[in-house]
Amino acid sequence: MRYAMVIDTLKCVGCSDCVVACQTENDVPIGYCRDWITETVNGAYPSIELELKSERCNHCENAPCVRCCPTGASHQLNNGIVLVTGDECIGCGACIESCPYDARYQHPDGYVDKCTFCHHRLEKGQLPACVSVCPTKCMYFGDLDNPNSEVSELLKKRKYKTLAPEAGTKPHVYYLI
Amino acid sequence: MTTSRRKFIKISALGLGGVAATTSALNMFGSNSYIDELVKENVAKKFKRTPTYCEVCFWKCAAWTYTDEKGAVKKIIGNDNDPHCFGRLCPRGTGGVGMYNDEDRLKTPLIRTTVNGEETFREASWEEALDLIASKFNGIKEKYGAESLGLIKHGAPGAHLEHLYKAIGSDTIAEPAYAQCRGPRETGFALTFGSWVGSPEPTDIRDTKCLVLIGSHIGENMHNSQVQEMSDAIDNGATIITVDPRFSTAASKSTHWLAIKPATDIALMLAWMHVLIEENLYDKEYVKKYALGFKELKEHVSQYTPEWAYGITTIEPEEIRKTARAMAHAAPSVIVHPGRHVTWYGDDTQRARAMASLNALLGSWGRRGGFYFKESIKVPKYPHPAYPHPKWGWHEIGAQYPLAQMGITTEVVKASIPNPENKYPVKAWLVAGTNITKSIPNQKLLKEAIDALEFMVVIDTMPMDVTGYADVVLPECTYLERYDGIRSATNREPSIAVRVPAVPPKYDSKPTWWIAKQLGERMGVGEFFNYDDFEEVIEWQLQKMGTSLDEMKKIGVKNYPRTSGPLFLNEDETYNFPTQSGKIELYSQELKDLGFDPMPKYTKHPEPEQGFYRLNYGRAPMHTFSRTANNPNLNDLKSENNLWVNPKVARIIGLKTGQEVWLKNQDDIISSFGIKVRVTERIRWDSVYMVHGFGHKEKQLSRAYGKGINDTELISKIAVDPIMGGTGMRGNFVTILTENPHKNTEI
Ligand code: SF4
Ligand code: SF4
Ligand code: SF4
Numbered sequence: 001m002r003y004a005m006v007i008d009t010l011k012c013v014g015c016s017d018c019v020v021a022c023q024t025e026n027d028v029p030i031g032y033c034r035d036w037i038t039e040t041v042n043g044a045y046p047s048i049e050l051e052l053k054s055e056r057c058n059h060c061e062n063a064p065c066v067r068c069c070p071t072g073a074s075h076q077l078n079n080g081i082v083l084v085t086g087d088e089c090i091g092c093g094a095c096i097e098s099c100p101y102d103a104r105y106q107h108p109d110g111y112v113d114k115c116t117f118c119h120h121r122l123e124k125g126q127l128p129a130c131v132s133v134c135p136t137k138c139m140y141f142g143d144l145d146n147p148n149s150e151v152s153e154l155l156k157k158r159k160y161k162t163l164a165p166e167a168g169t170k171p172h173v174y175y176l177i
Numbered sequence: 178m179t180t181s182r183r184k185f186i187k188i189s190a191l192g193l194g195g196v197a198a199t200t201s202a203l204n205m206f207g208s209n210s211y212i213d214e215l216v217k218e219n220v221a222k223k224f225k226r227t228p229t230y231c232e233v234c235f236w237k238c239a240a241w242t243y244t245d246e247k248g249a250v251k252k253i254i255g256n257d258n259d260p261h262c263f264g265r266l267c268p269r270g271t272g273g274v275g276m277y278n279d280e281d282r283l284k285t286p287l288i289r290t291t292v293n294g295e296e297t298f299r300e301a302s303w304e305e306a307l308d309l310i311a312s313k314f315n316g317i318k319e320k321y322g323a324e325s326l327g328l329i330k331h332g333a334p335g336a337h338l339e340h341l342y343k344a345i346g347s348d349t350i351a352e353p354a355y356a357q358c359r360g361p362r363e364t365g366f367a368l369t370f371g372s373w374v375g376s377p378e379p380t381d382i383r384d385t386k387c388l389v390l391i392g393s394h395i396g397e398n399m400h401n402s403q404v405q406e407m408s409d410a411i412d413n414g415a416t417i418i419t420v421d422p423r424f425s426t427a428a429s430k431s432t433h434w435l436a437i438k439p440a441t442d443i444a445l446m447l448a449w450m451h452v453l454i455e456e457n458l459y460d461k462e463y464v465k466k467y468a469l470g471f472k473e474l475k476e477h478v479s480q481y482t483p484e485w486a487y488g489i490t491t492i493e494p495e496e497i498r499k500t501a502r503a504m505a506h507a508a509p510s511v512i513v514h515p516g517r518h519v520t521w522y523g524d525d526t527q528r529a530r531a532m533a534s535l536n537a538l539l540g541s542w543g544r545r546g547g548f549y550f551k552e553s554i555k556v557p558k559y560p561h562p563a564y565p566h567p568k569w570g571w572h573e574i575g576a577q578y579p580l581a582q583m584g585i586t587t588e589v590v591k592a593s594i595p596n597p598e599n600k601y602p603v604k605a606w607l608v609a610g611t612n613i614t615k616s617i618p619n620q621k622l623l624k625e626a627i628d629a630l631e632f633m634v635v636i637d638t639m640p641m642d643v644t645g646y647a648d649v650v651l652p653e654c655t656y657l658e659r660y661d662g663i664r665s666a667t668n669r670e671p672s673i674a675v676r677v678p679a680v681p682p683k684y685d686s687k688p689t690w691w692i693a694k695q696l697g698e699r700m701g702v703g704e705f706f707n708y709d710d711f712e713e714v715i716e717w718q719l720q721k722m723g724t725s726l727d728e729m730k731k732i733g734v735k736n737y738p739r740t741s742g743p744l745f746l747n748e749d750e751t752y753n754f755p756t757q758s759g760k761i762e763l764y765s766q767e768l769k770d771l772g773f774d775p776m777p778k779y780t781k782h783p784e785p786e787q788g789f790y791r792l793n794y795g796r797a798p799m800h801t802f803s804r805t806a807n808n809p810n811l812n813d814l815k816s817e818n819n820l821w822v823n824p825k826v827a828r829i830i831g832l833k834t835g836q837e838v839w840l841k842n843q844d845d846i847i848s849s850f851g852i853k854v855r856v857t858e859r860i861r862w863d864s865v866y867m868v869h870g871f872g873h874k875e876k877q878l879s880r881a882y883g884k885g886i887n888d889t890e891l892i893s894k895i896a897v898d899p900i901m902g903g904t905g906m907r908g909n910f911v912t913i914l915t916e917n918p919h920k921n922t923e924i
Contacts, residue, residue: 024274033813135408
């Protein structure tokens with residue numbers, strides 16, 4: 001089992017529904033977020049390109065945040081999900097610094113928080129909140145170890161990229177381009 | 178500055194006792210929680226779900242409100258069986274919790290009063306506020322007739338007030354949704370096909386092969402099911418053609434983006450029709466069978482070559498030909514989308530006619546992948562006595578515009594300004610669910626009218642700019658806290674949805690059905706409100722529709738089979754379009770008889786002078802009009818608007834992204850607040866752009882106050898559509914001020 005998220009940038013409209021849905025699902029305090037939208041504009045009028053995409057923790061195979069955590073609060077499950085155990089976290093912020101994606105934030109209660117791939121929903125057989133709410137259905141979620149899963153199929157069929165591959169983190173959020 | 182009798186009062190003026198009793202999100206999270214605990218807790222969590230339909234915008238998506246054991250609203254999730262949302266709300270719908278949680282909500286009735294010569298509001302009981310409104314309204318009714326009571330409304334609660342108004346004998350009812358928004362396309366399409374476009378638009382986007390968007394920015398407007406279907410169309414490899422001077426999100430998803438010069442869309446459409454006919458690409462059989470006036474149209478557009486249009490639109494002739502062929506190639510699975518907010522230049526009904534004629538030439542109306550024949554189910558009327566017949570109403574007030582199909586707010590505004598010539602004097606307003614200072618242009622006229630009113634009542638959930646002008650303010654509870662009428666929607670199949678309160682009203686707020694009933698009883702029309710709780714009305718209606726409130730509480734949405742015939746034209750049978758002739762009218766005798774062009778023509782519109790830029794405005798996906806600006810969840814995503822400026826313009830003026838500027842329009846009106854610049858290639862050099870709905874003046878809006886610019890205050894020049902009274906608002910030009918013009922004044 002290797003969980004991964006695939007996001008189709010050709011469909012994402014940057015509406016931020018995934019951001020609000022994450023906030024209400026995961027009690028993320030107002031003013032903070034576990035996922036966010038980036039907008040990239042290239043070219044000059046009228047030959048322009050626009051890319052909108054929803055970003056979050058990449059649940060990296062080679063996760064610098066896990067390696068640098070002094071207490072073991074940051075850890076990785078067998079299915080690839082990277083988590084933080086709040087009461088083991090001393091809030092030192094080393095992981096925040098080490099993440100090339102700026103995916104972690106200091107929760108006002110002191111510990112470090114970030115995307116969990118909605119681990120609690122997966123246990124109930126539900127999709128992550130952001131995936132389930134996205135109005136353009138541009139987000140896909142599943143098991144990369146299963147060659148027939150939707151995410152595996154998409155990565156076979158379509159062109160894709162990952163973010164900051166040069167960091168060597170082996171991210172598990174893929175963007176179809 | 179002149180002082181007016183009705184001085185704008187900031188809601189916070191007089192001790193509004195009672196600090197907001199909200200649990201902050203932090204506390205809800207728990208202070209020593211950690212993820213594994215949270216996982217276990219979440220898995221075990223038992224939420225209760227209550228059906229509703231969303232009221233954050235007009236799309237009315239059916240949803241479930243989730244509340245926890247303590248009765249706190251946790252989240253709102255779309256109803257899987259709803260054709261408006263297919264189980265997925267938009268960001269505003271998901272963020273609807275913030276509308277309920279907003280600690281700046283109106284909390285208690287307020288009455289205008291004077292303390293030490295200062296006008297202010299004081300808190301009042303519902304008894305007192307309702308008694309006061311009823312006695313004022315009764316007084317006006319006796320003196321001038323019930324017709325002099327005007328209602329300006331938007332959204333689901335408007336229906337309860339409309340019922341009240343009709344019961345007391347007033348039809349002086351209008352909403353900005355018509356003459357400030359989609360009116361021209363309704364009239365234009367009705368003239369051509371015999372029926373309104375309506376909401377949701379009956380566009381078969383999911384099965385289309387070619388979607389043409391003319392200034393319509395789907396994806397930035399989150400008209401939910403349409404956004405979803407556009408995404409399906411992208412998956413299916415549909416051709417998307419977007420015509421917009423701005424590189425909209427939709428433009429970025431398009432096969433062809435035509436970066437048109439603003440205000441020239443009709444020229445492009447005439448040239449497209451020219452190509453379709455000249456190159457024999459139009460649907461000959463369809464036109465022959467269903468349309469009237471093809472000969473005249475052919476003759477009419479023969480002069481409008483792509484070369485002619487190039488000079489006007491700046492779009493290359495080859496591009497015009499190529500896109501026309503792409504449409505024809507996809508036909509009849511093609512949609513020239515009617516758009517939604519279409520009050521632009523005053524010839525908007527004619528532009529809608531051009532769109533409709535294009536669709537007719539392509540044979541897309543009544544065809545799969547084009548427009549389907551929508552159907553809804555009738556909700557039986559809860560019995561009440563017959564309404565009295567008013568002597569005049571919205572129709573007479575707007576009579577100057579022969580094809581207006583609904584009340585024109587701007588005409589109601591004019592009728593409220595005392596004038597001996599005016600046969601239809603409006604003396605009081607009830608404004609519900611619409612912040613008219615941001616939805617009706619020409620603020621000077623609006624203020625003059627408000628100032629002249631004998632009485633004004635505002636019903637809303639939030640303090641808005643408009644609430645400050647009221648004599649009485651009534652706090653409405655949010656949609657999560659109330660019953661409302663059954664949502665019966667037109668779709669591919671009829672469907673209904675119910676709104677059931679998930680939580681009791683917060684503070685001292687009340688549902689509008691209750692307010693209407695209370696006022697009705699006090700105004701002697703109690704027999705029109707023959708129920709104690711609106712729940713009884715819904716229950717009665719649902720029973721008649723073969724279901725019950727109990728069942729609907731479990732399912733939220735009920736879909737019914739079609740009974741009106743097939744979704745698309747049955748080519749083997751004759752079909753009568755609901756026009757006067759029974760045919761699609763490419764040539765409109767009705768328009769001709771009224772003295773208007775029977776076929777659309779291009780008219781040149783004013784252009785900005787040196788140093789001025791056309792003010793364009795639009796939507797952001799996370800906001801609805803001005804009503805969501807203070808919503809904590811949505812404000813978190815976007816707290817202010819920005820001024821989009823092309824880099825060339827930025828270079829000339831010396832602007833940088835993030836810099837604050839102010840705007841002055843052609844009539845020397847200066848924006849109340851500043852706005853931050855966004856230098857971007859996504860906008861033409863002759864225009865600037867901002868998202869509508871910001872620049873709130875109400876200080877009680879702790880997050881939205883003073884953030885960004887209210888585009889409407891800069892819209893003082895209005896090009897009125899002579900056919901139906903729509904107010905064209907895209908002909909305003911602004912210059913950019915880099916120094917704060919209010920440095921020495923307090924707003
Ligand atoms: S909800 Fe979907 S479309 Fe909207 S921003 Fe997120 S990923 Fe993009
Ligand atoms: S997977 Fe869950 S936690 Fe991660 S961004 Fe999406 S909603 Fe938030
Ligand atoms: S489109 Fe969004 S805001 Fe409008 S009704 Fe649907 S969920 Fe609500």
